[in-house]
Amino acid sequence: MSSGIMDSDVTILDVLRKQGMLTVAQLSDVLSVTGTAVRQRLRRLLTEGYIERTSVRPERGRPFHRYALTSKGRRRSGQNFADLAIALWDEIRLIEDVEVRQGLMQRISRRLADMYANQVQGQDIGERLDALTKLFADRRLPILVDHTGDLPVLSVEACPYPEIADYDRSVCSMEKMLFSEILGETVRLAECRLDGACNCTFEVTSSTVSDSQLPII
Incomplete structure (x- = not known):
């Protein structure tokens, strides 16, 4: 403390x-x-x-x-190693080749997902969403899951990278990749705080993520 x-x-x-x-x-x-x-x-x-x-x-x-x-x-508040994250992200942004940059972001997402794999388990998407919510809550990053629609919707109440998102919204793409990797389902960014929404929301689709959907490096 x-x-x-x-x-x-x-x-x-x-x-x-x-x-x-x-x-x-x-x-x-x-x-x-x-x-x-x-x-x-x-x-x-x-x-x-x-x-x-x-x-x-x-x-x-x-x-x-x-x-x-x-x-x-x-x-x-809920941000660990923020200065390091900002410095690393700035280096990623300097990569001019879009395909290489996207591939690096995907690999980072996979690495994070591997780190969280033991904590986000379940027989179905509902159980994995519950585990994901608990994982982020333990890190003071609250996520609400809405099951009322045809597909689950995640509402991220506090941005994990507020200082980065303020000047580079592509960090939202990496967060989307991370959710997809962790949940084993395709996730799309439905609303973004940078566009005036109260929170960033992500919709979980019914299609399972496959290697063919990922960027080729």
Whole structure:
């Protein structure tokens, strides 16, 4: 744990990462704690530079503050080795040959899927989706799965790579590849946060991923 903050403070970072800018009252409702407890945590996070405060002056009523994550806060909240990830991604972007670049992204996705293979198992897609949800939740990256339609839809509530996605949306393609590799099913990006959607959503199709569908390197 970083010096100066506590586990309860990290919970606030996670809430702000998922829901964006919030007031003390809103945080109090979400966390089911008193406003005094929220303010104590916010003071620590402000001091450490994990959050920033914006003053709001409505036409009527008293002024109030809203709180949001800083870049440092986004890296701390569910993001491991963020600086390394950004540096590596920048190197990938420098590869001019599109086919080679896509092939490298696919191999990275396969490698990650191999690392997670023992944790994402199941007899059918439903069981594998449940395991995937738990895997990402353990990494403070919540995923919701909607089974109400003909095909399952994954809603990623917090981007795993927020600082990369802000300037290069192709990272969403690699996330799609990763989901396809882990689940053993074709997955397509249905909605993207960068296009104004609340979250990135991925639809699982009924076609199983085969080697013929993958880029040739």
